[in-house]
Amino acid sequence: MTVTESRTEHHVDTREALLDAAEALFSEHGIQASSLRMITHQAGANLAAVHYHFGSKEGLVRAVFARRLQPLQEERFRLLEACDLSGGVEGKGVEQVIHAFVAPLIRRMRETPDGAHAFAQLMGRVFSEPSEDVRSMLIQELKPSADRFVDALRQLLPHLADKELMWRFQFLAGGMGHTVSCQKMVARFSEGVCGGDPDEMLRYLVTFMASGLRAPATAEPDLQGEPA
Amino acid sequence: MTVTESRTEHHVDTREALLDAAEALFSEHGIQASSLRMITHQAGANLAAVHYHFGSKEGLVRAVFARRLQPLQEERFRLLEACDLSGGVEGKGVEQVIHAFVAPLIRRMRETPDGAHAFAQLMGRVFSEPSEDVRSMLIQELKPSADRFVDALRQLLPHLADKELMWRFQFLAGGMGHTVSCQKMVARFSEGVCGGDPDEMLRYLVTFMASGLRAPATAEPDLQGEPA
DNA sequence: GTCTATATAGCGATAGAC
DNA sequence: GTCTATCGCTATATAGAC
Numbered sequence: 458m459t460v461t462e463s464r465t466e467h468h469v470d471t472r473e474a475l476l477d478a479a480e481a482l483f484s485e486h487g488i489q490a491s492s493l494r495m496i497t498h499q500a501g502a503n504l505a506a507v508h509y510h511f512g513s514k515e516g517l518v519r520a521v522f523a524r525r526l527q528p529l530q531e532e533r534f535r536l537l538e539a540c541d542l543s544g545g546v547e548g549k550g551v552e553q554v555i556h557a558f559v560a561p562l563i564r565r566m567r568e569t570p571d572g573a574h575a576f577a578q579l580m581g582r583v584f585s586e587p588s589e590d591v592r593s594m595l596i597q598e599l600k601p602s603a604d605r606f607v608d609a610l611r612q613l614l615p616h617l618a619d620k621e622l623m624w625r626f627q628f629l630a631g632g633m634g635h636t637v638s639c640q641k642m643v644a645r646f647s648e649g650v651c652g653g654d655p656d657e658m659l660r661y662l663v664t665f666m667a668s669g670l671r672a673p674a675t676a677e678p679d680l681q682g683e684p685a
Numbered sequence: 686m687t688v689t690e691s692r693t694e695h696h697v698d699t700r701e702a703l704l705d706a707a708e709a710l711f712s713e714h715g716i717q718a719s720s721l722r723m724i725t726h727q728a729g730a731n732l733a734a735v736h737y738h739f740g741s742k743e744g745l746v747r748a749v750f751a752r753r754l755q756p757l758q759e760e761r762f763r764l765l766e767a768c769d770l771s772g773g774v775e776g777k778g779v780e781q782v783i784h785a786f787v788a789p790l791i792r793r794m795r796e797t798p799d800g801a802h803a804f805a806q807l808m809g810r811v812f813s814e815p816s817e818d819v820r821s822m823l824i825q826e827l828k829p830s831a832d833r834f835v836d837a838l839r840q841l842l843p844h845l846a847d848k849e850l851m852w853r854f855q856f857l858a859g860g861m862g863h864t865v866s867c868q869k870m871v872a873r874f875s876e877g878v879c880g881g882d883p884d885e886m887l888r889y890l891v892t893f894m895a896s897g898l899r900a901p902a903t904a905e906p907d908l909q910g911e912p913a
Numbered sequence: 914g915t916c917t918a919t920a921t922a923g924c925g926a927t928a929g930a931c
Numbered sequence: 932g933t934c935t936a937t938c939g940c941t942a943t944a945t946a947g948a949c
């Protein structure tokens with residue numbers, strides 16, 4: 458009740474309240490562990506309201522993602538189009554593309570702590586989501602964006618074979634996803650040192666990932682330095 | 686039944702069969718979504734066997750992790766001790782430390798496809814596990830290892846402030862965790878290009894992460910290159 | 914559109930026979 | 932050490948009054 462806040466009179470919009478409550482609870486406890494009873498209670502709505510507005514729990518899950526993912530992707534595209542890809546591996550384009558990919562998520566974490574922040578945490582987590590429904594929805598929603606970013610990186614890093622290029626994009630996405638979705642764990646592992654400021658994290662992340670992306674192509678096996 | 690296979694006569698070891706089944710189901714569907722009924726059915730055991738052997742579902746979860754985590758950590762430590770930390774940022778120590786951290790997981794994925802492979806997937810996923818029980822067990826189990834790796838990196842990268850060093854370790858851990866736990870998603874995003882060979886992934890990962898770790902320290906804000 | 918009441922099913926856990 | 936039977940609880944979903 459206190460968490461959602463919005464409805465002081467009675468209900469501003471039950472549908473939105475349900476989405477807010479579901480987002481917060483999904484990110485806090487996971488999708489599976491968030492019951493419709495918890496969600497409707499936190500939203501100040503009736504249990505049956507979920508089925509009226511979204512048809513099922515699955516429909517609610519889809520709606521929670523769609524609401525945030527579309528504007529996020531649009532912002533990523535806008536930033537990507539503003540990147541200067543002409544400088545190649547030595548130009549600032551590498552940093553710019555990473556920034557375009559990560560910053561929209563970080564910005565939302567900073568600006569709406571109890572909305573997008575929860576969503577960012579959920580986004581990172583949901584990649585290892587066991588439900589095939591959620592998985593295929595994510596692919597459908599994110600694949601076009603991922604492809605465009607890989608295309609941009611291909612222009613910047615033409616010396617890389619496609620396979621290595623795609624792996625590097627995965628390392629970038631994974632590093633971002635981990636730090637965003639596992640913030641509590643990260644903070645506990647670093648004893649609080651890596652808590653707090655998302656913008657600081659973003660700067661460190663851009664430095665690290667840009668250097669990783671710029672690395673020379675990996676040589677064929679046996680040149681690999683393995684201890685002992 | 687067909688999955689676990691082992692017990693053709695009647696039961697080789699119910700306890701082990703339960704651990705195997707739990708590991709497989711946890712990694713496939715998540716911990717919360719794997720019921721004791723599913724687990725005991727797959728293990729060819731009785732529902733009550735879980736409570737006899739492990740006391741509760743929570744006890745079973747702990748046992749699943751403990752069985753794999755202890756030998757994994759020991760191998761990491763052995764490899765870490767063999768690393769040459771004297772060469773600083775320019776030496777091969779950076780690659781060696783990354784390798785020591787990641788390779789034990791990869792090796793298990795390669796060698797026991799239906800055991801450690803499932804566990805590796807579970808390991809990556811469980812970092813965003815909502816259950817506080819699981820979270821604190823993971824911290825307890827992994828923190829000493831993480832600290833020793835951060836110490837090694839500190840020796841190799843003395844020019845980095847501690848905060849940035851720890852963030853870089855998190856980016857490394859996140860990139861590894863993502864690629865290991867989200868293999869199916871990674872393969873689908875790359876349309877199969879990034880599937881298959883774990884050793885190839887390991888080589889690419891070492892190249893990428895070593896370059897990221899070696900990056901010069903991040904400058905204070907406003908020097909950051911941001912698009913438009 | 915929102916409510917109460919309920920149907921149907923699955924959950925973790927336990928008692929007690931064997 | 933393994934079994935059956937069952938308790939107490941919660942889940943999603945739906946029917947029907949308002």
